[in-house]
Amino acid sequence: MGEGARRLRLPTTGSFTSPLHAPRTAAVLGLALGLTFTVCFLTGLLSHLHQHPIGWLTLPSRPAGLYRLSQGAHVITGVASIPLLLAKLWTVYPHLWARPVLASPAHALERLSLAALVGGSLFLLFTGTINIAYWYEPMRFSFTAGHYWAAWITMGGLLVHVGAKVTTTRLALSKRSPDRHGPAGDGLSRRGFLTAVGLTSGVLVVAIAGQTVGALRRISVLAPRRPDAGPQGYPVNRTAAQAGIDAGGADERRFLLSVEGDVRRPLTLDLAQLRAMPQREVTLPISCVEGWSFSARWTGVPVTALLALAGAADGSGATVESMEAEGAYRTSPLNRLQARDPDTLLALQLDGQPLALDHGFPLRLIAPNRPGVQQTKWVRRIVVA
Amino acid sequence: MSATPSSTPVAYPEGRSRWFWPGLVVGGMVMAVGVRGLIVNRAALMATNPPGWLGLWLGANLVHDLVLVPAVLAVGLAVRRLVPAPVRAVVQAGLLCSAVVVLYALPLVLGLGSTGGNDTILPRDYGRGLFFVLAVVAVVTAAAALFVSRRPRE
Numbered sequence: 001m002g003e004g005a006r007r008l009r010l011p012t013t014g015s016f017t018s019p020l021h022a023p024r025t026a027a028v029l030g031l032a033l034g035l036t037f038t039v040c041f042l043t044g045l046l047s048h049l050h051q052h053p054i055g056w057l058t059l060p061s062r063p064a065g066l067y068r069l070s071q072g073a074h075v076i077t078g079v080a081s082i083p084l085l086l087a088k089l090w091t092v093y094p095h096l097w098a099r100p101v102l103a104s105p106a107h108a109l110e111r112l113s114l115a116a117l118v119g120g121s122l123f124l125l126f127t128g129t130i131n132i133a134y135w136y137e138p139m140r141f142s143f144t145a146g147h148y149w150a151a152w153i154t155m156g157g158l159l160v161h162v163g164a165k166v167t168t169t170r171l172a173l174s175k176r177s178p179d180r181h182g183p184a185g186d187g188l189s190r191r192g193f194l195t196a197v198g199l200t201s202g203v204l205v206v207a208i209a210g211q212t213v214g215a216l217r218r219i220s221v222l223a224p225r226r227p228d229a230g231p232q233g234y235p236v237n238r239t240a241a242q243a244g245i246d247a248g249g250a251d252e253r254r255f256l257l258s259v260e261g262d263v264r265r266p267l268t269l270d271l272a273q274l275r276a277m278p279q280r281e282v283t284l285p286i287s288c289v290e291g292w293s294f295s296a297r298w299t300g301v302p303v304t305a306l307l308a309l310a311g312a313a314d315g316s317g318a319t320v321e322s323m324e325a326e327g328a329y330r331t332s333p334l335n336r337l338q339a340r341d342p343d344t345l346l347a348l349q350l351d352g353q354p355l356a357l358d359h360g361f362p363l364r365l366i367a368p369n370r371p372g373v374q375q376t377k378w379v380r381r382i383v384v385a
Numbered sequence: 386m387s388a389t390p391s392s393t394p395v396a397y398p399e400g401r402s403r404w405f406w407p408g409l410v411v412g413g414m415v416m417a418v419g420v421r422g423l424i425v426n427r428a429a430l431m432a433t434n435p436p437g438w439l440g441l442w443l444g445a446n447l448v449h450d451l452v453l454v455p456a457v458l459a460v461g462l463a464v465r466r467l468v469p470a471p472v473r474a475v476v477q478a479g480l481l482c483s484a485v486v487v488l489y490a491l492p493l494v495l496g497l498g499s500t501g502g503n504d505t506i507l508p509r510d511y512g513r514g515l516f517f518v519l520a521v522v523a524v525v526t527a528a529a530a531l532f533v534s535r536r537p538r539e
Contacts (some may be wrong), residue, residue, distance in 0.1 A: 109409060166408075178396055
């Protein structure tokens with residue numbers, strides 16, 4: 001009876017007896033997470049800037065594969081962080097039950113910032129993971145906005161935490177660490193625990209990286225995407241049916257592309273005229289924000305040629321518009337560097353064949369260093385600005 | 386003090402790091418950017434489900450702190466009682482890896498994602514994929530346990 005009553009009591013920091021709940025374990029995991037979260041934050045920031053351009057910062061159109069690398073790294077690093085975060089939080093879990101709960105105003109501020117850091121870290125990895133798994137029900141809000149702003153709060157919490165712990169961490173990782181030769185438990189040693197956590201990150205990376213690293217595509221059995229399956233052998237983010245485009249709407253006999261806006265000679269071109277223009281062939285990736293990508297050979301008309309034909313001023317940017325009736329990605333902006341890149345095409349062909357309807361038939365945008373959602377499909381208008 | 390060998394353990398410092406307040410100021414400003422973003426974009430964040438964003442934040446944390454970690458601790462206690470000492474560490478490592486992989490794979494395996502009629506989304510048999518990964522982890526764990534249990538004790 002007495003035993004039962006004691007067990008119902010809330011734990012305190014001292015209730016947890018594993019020697020793994022030690023600063024040195026927390027320090028190693030903390031360093032690893034500091035690294036992975038920084039990678040995720042910077043790559044996420046880059047992706048955000050692509051999708052929400054700011055006036056004074058013109059993103060370059062080169063290197064062509066940068067967005068593919070950066071967003072692939074974002075998702076892979078995020079997934080690799082799952083074991084690191086769970087292990088870290090398990091290691092420091094006893095501190096959740098520290099008494100007194102709030103010892104001083106400074107302690108209260110530190111715990112509040114920890115709530116931001118821990119809360120934000122769990123929120124980010126959870127929403128990121130379910131987003132790449134296409135499980136949207138728990139997120140009845142804009143994933144991109146929620147994930148992005150939570151990242152700022154989390155990184156702020158991380159900076160506070162680094163300030164609070166830098167002295168302890170340096171000591172914990174040094175030869176003078178008081179728990180360097182901690183009491184051996186009867187289970188995993190610290191080295192064993194950290195190795196197991198690292199291996200788990202490795203298992204997850206191999207299990208998903210094949211959605212962007214082609215060589216791993218066969219063994220990445222838990223990847224939400226395959227880079228080698230779909231119409232013409234490639235996956236699509238949105239099918240024509242999902243976008244509300246049918247074969248009638250994309251009828252090539254009635255198709256007309258218009259180039260308008262800030263131009264001297266507004267153009268209206270049909271498919272025969274587009275096919276008669278000098279064609280350019282480029283090998284460029286489609287790199288989705290969800291971290292999957294594939295590279296393919298595209299053939300079509302350079303946007304620079306169309307802008308020149310229409311008499312657009314040098315240094316013009318443009319907005320590319322789809323036939324889609326609605327949707328956040330119905331249009332996409334080309335800044336002046338992207339618009340003038342010779343490899344920015346309105347593609348008519350994929351690997352030498354006319355585009356499949358799901359890949360944007362009759363005409364789609366393909367440009368270097370750009371999120372897949374901005375490689376607008378079913379293009380029907382370019383508005384120069 | 387300078388005569389102390391560099392590997393002599395010293396105690397963790399008491400009190401607050403001198404970097405605490407600078408960190409709080411800089412980190413606080415970065416956090417403020419995030420909070421401002423949430424407020425400015427509150428329409429997108431609360432459009433269809435007013436408590437959605439905050440609810441998921443709090444919910445994920447409550448589930449982690451009050452369900453997930455206690456469950457891990459309970460399994461840890463059971464392993465300590467049931468698994469003999471020589472192979473215990475190996476079993477703990479195998480369970481750790483398997484549990485995290487399951488946690489990641491659950492939405493895929495349960496088919497919670499919505500493909501919207503797009504066949505290129507979630508194209509694999511994720512139940513089979515998870516089984517494959519867990520089988521690899523189990524085989525490696527068993528091999529390591531066998532190796533450890535045959536090693537002569539010192």
